[in-house]
Amino acid sequence: MxxxxxxxxxxxxxxxxxxxxxQAQREVFVNEAxxxxxxxxxxxxxxxxxxxxxxxxNGTAWRIGSTPTGExxxxxxxxxCHQAGQWLFVEPQDGMRVQDRSSGTQLWFNSGWQTASSVAxxxxxxxxxxxxxxxxxxxxxxxxxxxxxAA
Numbered sequence: 001m002x003x004x005x006x007x008x009x010x011x012x013x014x015x016x017x018x019x020x021x022x023q024a025q026r027e028v029f030v031n032e033a034x035x036x037x038x039x040x041x042x043x044x045x046x047x048x049x050x051x052x053x054x055x056x057x058n059g060t061a062w063r064i065g066s067t068p069t070g071e072x073x074x075x076x077x078x079x080x081c082h083q084a085g086q087w088l089f090v091e092p093q094d095g096m097r098v099q100d101r102s103s104g105t106q107l108w109f110n111s112g113w114q115t116a117s118s119v120a121x122x123x124x125x126x127x128x129x130x131x132x133x134x135x136x137x138x139x140x141x142x143x144x145x146x147x148x149x150a151a
Contacts, residue, residue, distance in 0.1 A: 039081035039088055040096075047102035056082040063098065063113065077113060105150055118150040119143075
């Protein structure tokens with residue numbers, strides 16, 4: 001007797017639920033997939049926290065810290081999005097980027113969350129060129145304002 005064909009029930013990267021032919025209550029699975037897509041598409045987080053906020057607005061998201069409490073226990077370093085009055089947790093994948101509204105910087109996931117480091121203003125040297133230093137300082141400020149470097 002041949003082995004039965006086994007289909008995956010979720011997508012490989014973000015566990016989006018997949019439909020099967022003749023499946024009952026398809027709307028539940030489609031709505032779950034749309035909720036995950038809504039949380040991930042151009043994701044912006046309010047900040048990083050270890051415990052859920054007391055009154056989150058629907059559609060807001062947070063990066064969960066390394067020692068979560070309350071409803072977030074067991075979801076360290078994941079993204080928590082509040083949708084339809086409940087928490088939707090997303091396991092980050094390498095290459096995922098989010099905008100952190102609290103710091104105005106971007107975070108990316110590469111075997112752990114990463115962020116740009118700060119850059120010191122130019123100093124030192126035996127020849128001081130005030131215009132060059134001012135230009136470099138302006139460039140650093142512009143990159144910080146764009147969220148490419150930490151302030």
